[in-house]
Amino acid sequence: MPGTPRLTDLEDSAWQGFLNTHHNLWRAIETGLARLQVSMAEYGVLSLLARAGKDGMRMSDLAQRQVMSTGGFTRLADRLERRGLIERRPAPEDGRGSVAVLTSEGRTLLRKAWRQHHDDLRRLFFDRLGETDLRDLTRVWARLQQSDVERESSAE
Amino acid sequence: MPGTPRLTDLEDSAWQGFLNTHHNLWRAIETGLARLQVSMAEYGVLSLLARAGKDGMRMSDLAQRQVMSTGGFTRLADRLERRGLIERRPAPEDGRGSVAVLTSEGRTLLRKAWRQHHDDLRRLFFDRLGETDLRDLTRVWARLQQSDVERESSAE
DNA sequence: ACTAACTCGCTGCGCAGGCAACTATATTCC
DNA sequence: GGAATATAGTTGCCTGCGCAGCGAGTTAGT
Numbered sequence: 001m002p003g004t005p006r007l008t009d010l011e012d013s014a015w016q017g018f019l020n021t022h023h024n025l026w027r028a029i030e031t032g033l034a035r036l037q038v039s040m041a042e043y044g045v046l047s048l049l050a051r052a053g054k055d056g057m058r059m060s061d062l063a064q065r066q067v068m069s070t071g072g073f074t075r076l077a078d079r080l081e082r083r084g085l086i087e088r089r090p091a092p093e094d095g096r097g098s099v100a101v102l103t104s105e106g107r108t109l110l111r112k113a114w115r116q117h118h119d120d121l122r123r124l125f126f127d128r129l130g131e132t133d134l135r136d137l138t139r140v141w142a143r144l145q146q147s148d149v150e151r152e153s154s155a156e
Numbered sequence: 157m158p159g160t161p162r163l164t165d166l167e168d169s170a171w172q173g174f175l176n177t178h179h180n181l182w183r184a185i186e187t188g189l190a191r192l193q194v195s196m197a198e199y200g201v202l203s204l205l206a207r208a209g210k211d212g213m214r215m216s217d218l219a220q221r222q223v224m225s226t227g228g229f230t231r232l233a234d235r236l237e238r239r240g241l242i243e244r245r246p247a248p249e250d251g252r253g254s255v256a257v258l259t260s261e262g263r264t265l266l267r268k269a270w271r272q273h274h275d276d277l278r279r280l281f282f283d284r285l286g287e288t289d290l291r292d293l294t295r296v297w298a299r300l301q302q303s304d305v306e307r308e309s310s311a312e
Numbered sequence: 313a314c315t316a317a318c319t320c321g322c323t324g325c326g327c328a329g330g331c332a333a334c335t336a337t338a339t340t341c342c
Numbered sequence: 343g344g345a346a347t348a349t350a351g352t353t354g355c356c357t358g359c360g361c362a363g364c365g366a367g368t369t370a371g372t
Contacts (some may be wrong), residue, residue, distance in 0.1 A: 011282055013296050014290040017293065017294055018297065022175075024301070025300070026279060067179060072358070072360060074321060075359080091320090093321095094367080095366080097319090121171065129170075129287065131166065134170040136292040137292075138176075140171070141173030143284045145177060216349085216351075221353095224330090230353080234352095235328095252336065254350085
């Protein structure tokens with residue numbers, strides 16, 4: 001297949017490794033959380049709410065932090081609320097909005113999920129990497145995140 | 157929130173950076189491909205088929221390489237076939253199976269997608285990293301992939 | 313104060329993908 | 343060779359999410 005842009009072997013393995021590793025880690029960690037019936041997305045929301053404390057967080061802020069559409073987030077919140085893990089309250093000072101707050105059941109479940117997540121992460125990620133690796137990674141993330149990753153495509 | 161397992165700042169930024177970077181890159185690249193009406197998954201299949209050549213590949217092999225369920229893959233293949241990008245042929249030597257083969261339209265579209273993907277990747281990833289970075293990354297991927305990432309969770 | 317423009321969250325719709333059940337063929341075991 | 347079992351691919355059903363459109367509420371402009 002001539003005329004096609006080529007990658008070096010090193011480039012290819014850096015990129016493919018990135019994709020594969022992410023995929024595998026994600027799956028493994030999601031599977032760990034699944035035993036508590038918690039998805040990655042749900043875990044993320046519960047964590048954010050735990051950090052937010054008793055005043056909770058606005059729905060739209062949560063959606064944004066989770067990088068989800070607000071529509072999708074509404075339903076995620078529905079599921080969590082139906083399970084009694086969060087509560088919706090009218091937002092103070094804004095009649096349109098709501099804030100979501102963690103219930104005590106939510107907090108209890110989160111604690112278990114936290115432990116699970118943490119243990120899996122340690123076993124699958126941190127135990128396998130040294131401090132140098134971690135520093136190398138953060139250096140790379142910093143370079144990649146430089147300001148304009150979200151600028152969409154160019155090629156004419 | 158006491159009693160919860162803690163990560164160091166370095167650990168946290170290595171992990172969060174991993175997730176965020178992946179998310180951003182994935183989205184940007186997917187958006188690039190979208191202008192050709194090609195999803196990441198479709199792109200992956202077309203690429204595999206291009207590499208496979210005129211004998212194509214078995215459906216189940218493709219599903220496996222794409223890390224998808226066979227059910228899901230059937231429909232992905234349906235979509236590609238409906239668009240005339242691939243063809244299904246009965247598998248030689250096995251009356252149950254089929255092989256998928258790239259059509260010439262498929263090859264044509266893939267070439268465009270390839271270029272788009274390549275350009276985006278270069279701009280978003282390779283242009284921002286040096287050879288050292290790439291080597292650091294592959295070293296990390298190797299450590300993380302060490303044999304048992306797929307062993308599901310432990311923590312009792 | 314009244315309207316226009318915007319914002320917040322929800323809903324209907326559509327799509328991609330997983331899982332489990334099924335069909336058709338292959339393989340194995342007697 | 344025939345029955346039991348395994349495998350390839352398809353299908354039905356379900357879930358989770360994005361998108362576009364909405365109703366209620368807020369803010370800005372005059």
